[in-house]
Amino acid sequence: MIGEALTYVFLVIGTAFNTLGIIGLLRFPDVYTRMHATTKMTTFGTTFTALSVVVYAVAMFLGGNSVMFPSLALHTIIAALVLAFTNAIGSHALARGVHKSGCMPEPSVVDRLEGVLP
Amino acid sequence: MNIMWMPFVLVLVILVLLALVRLFLGPTAGDRAVSVDTVNTLVVAILILLGVYFKEVIYIDVAIVFALLSFVGTLFVAKYLGGEL
Amino acid sequence: MLPFLLTAIFAFSIWLVLTAGTGDIGLWSAPELAAGVALSLVTAGITRTFLCRSRNFRMANPARWLLMCLYILGPFFLEVTRANLDVAYRVITGRIRPGIIRVSSDLKTDLGIFMLANSITLTPGTITVDIDEATHDLYVHKINLVPGEEKRETFQDSDLFSLANLPAWIRRIAE
Incomplete structure (x- = not known):
């Protein structure tokens, strides 16, 4: 019972943060701010989606169901970890590439990196 | 315990379509790359939910491999944009 | 040699987590373990220069x-x-x-x-x-x-x- 409620809570949190990330992608004015929205919020949302699956699998396993649920939970945890690492590194690489390609942050207060790179 | 997974999968699919709007509009190449990166993340979430819906662990393995391979693709796009390729 | 061994152990532990619950030697079956050893040795042979690039073995603890x-x-x-x-x-x-x-x-x-x-x-x-x-x-x-x-x-x-x-x-x- 409590497992079901927790699963729904985590699913709703995950989907809400994914939605906010996409709204930020559509709404923000330049590449870097869009990257803020997508990287942080979709990673967080997908982690919570994975967490809901883990909670569901643990609850099903404790309820005495089939044997596949522990491996489901383990694989989901590994998927979430892999996703968090690759998203962080990938967005850093993208930001660096975009800045090297000459696309400066458009509404910007200060840019200490300008002129430092060759 | 019956969880309704499918409505959440549908919401995520709609989010993928919205991200494709930015892929279509995006003024620079960087915007398009960011949009594709977002779609990759959402596809991983969709695969995890489908895996638990169909009760098949193989979907989640596919999600792991997809996350790693899309990461390699993102790195190549980033290198290309930075002119280092 | 040490980077090779550490990479092999790291790859093999990930393999063990991913294939847990397939058989009855502990949690794993014999063919899975054999395939894991072979694949992690091959992986370590290919990528031994990446994981320990700065010759820093603190994370082995x-x-x-x-x-x-x-x-x-x-x-x-x-x-x-x-x-x-x-x-x-x-x-x-x-x-x-x-x-x-x-x-x-x-x-x-x-x-x-x-x-x-x-x-x-x-x-x-x-x-x-x-x-x-x-x-x-x-x-x-x-x-x-x-x-x-x-x-x-x-x-x-x-x-x-x-x-x-x-x-x-x-x-x-x-x-």
Whole structure:
């Protein structure tokens, strides 16, 4: 019972943060701010989606169901970890590439990196 | 315990379509790359939910491999944009 | 030789986690174990120069991995939650004041800088744009600069985080 409620809570949190990330992608004015929205919020949302699956699998396993649920939970945890690492590194690489390609942050207060790179 | 997974999968699919709007509009190449990166993340979430819906662990393995391979693709796009390729 | 062995052990432990529950030798079946040993040796042979590039074997200590799990579940998760609520607020209201600032850090090793850059990217409204390889300075895009902050030349790394001192945790894990 409590497992079901927790699963729904985590699913709703995950989907809400994914939605906010996409709204930020559509709404923000330049590449870097869009990257803020997508990287942080979709990673967080997908982690919570994975967490809901883990909670569901643990609850099903404790309820005495089939044997596949522990491996489901383990694989989901590994998927979430892999996703968090690759998203962080990938967005850093993208930001660096975009800045090297000459696309400066458009509404910007200060840019200490300008002129430092060759 | 019956969880309704499918409505959440549908919401995520709609989010993928919205991200494709930015892929279509995006003024620079960087915007398009960011949009594709977002779609990759959402596809991983969709695969995890489908895996638990169909009760098949193989979907989640596919999600792991997809996350790693899309990461390699993102790195190549980033290198290309930075002119280092 | 040591990098080869460490990479092989790392790959094999990931294989063990991924194939748990397939048989009855412990949790694994004999063909799975044999395939795992062969594949992890091949993987280690190919990638032995990547994982231990700076000849730094501190992470072979399991206590550091335990500390890393604690770090991810505790202070890092708190900071991620706060950063996400902050960015959610900015998405809804549209109040942004972005800029690229320079952050100096006391961390010395490659792994420390890597973890700091990833933590900065995922946590407090900031994204690492570039790293100065020589001085280990980070160039960070911040989404909301407080008025007056743009006049400061460099920031210290612990100024970015408000809830927990993440650089101190990273120093304890990686150095």
